[in-house]
Amino acid sequence: MISPQRMFVSCAKSISDDVPGPFRPLTVQQWDRIANVAREASTRVQAALAVLRRTTAVPYPCPHCPARALVVHGGDGQLPAAKCEKCGRTWAGLDTAA
Numbered sequence: 001m002i003s004p005q006r007m008f009v010s011c012a013k014s015i016s017d018d019v020p021g022p023f024r025p026l027t028v029q030q031w032d033r034i035a036n037v038a039r040e041a042s043t044r045v046q047a048a049l050a051v052l053r054r055t056t057a058v059p060y061p062c063p064h065c066p067a068r069a070l071v072v073h074g075g076d077g078q079l080p081a082a083k084c085e086k087c088g089r090t091w092a093g094l095d096t097a098a
């Protein structure tokens, strides 16, 4: 078994020499998991910073057509807006900030 110190030196040398390290290559599943975690982390950071625009379907009928196709967009610091995906009408909120 290799000591932690030797492992550290081996890793540092492989990084500084820009050669593949003493590690096994990642599997496709591991790359996919890393990508999924990175994507979720990005989404959470954007939501925390209020820069992520979200879209949510609402279960109410459009007042102008019989479709139940209303969606609300918001969450990114812009004024929220509701839009009927069927007829295209859009309703924007009022800016109440003083």
Ligand SMILES: [Zn+2]
Residues within 6 Å of the ligand: 062, 063, 064, 065, 066, 067, 084, 085, 086, 087, 088, 089
């Ligand atoms: Zn409509």
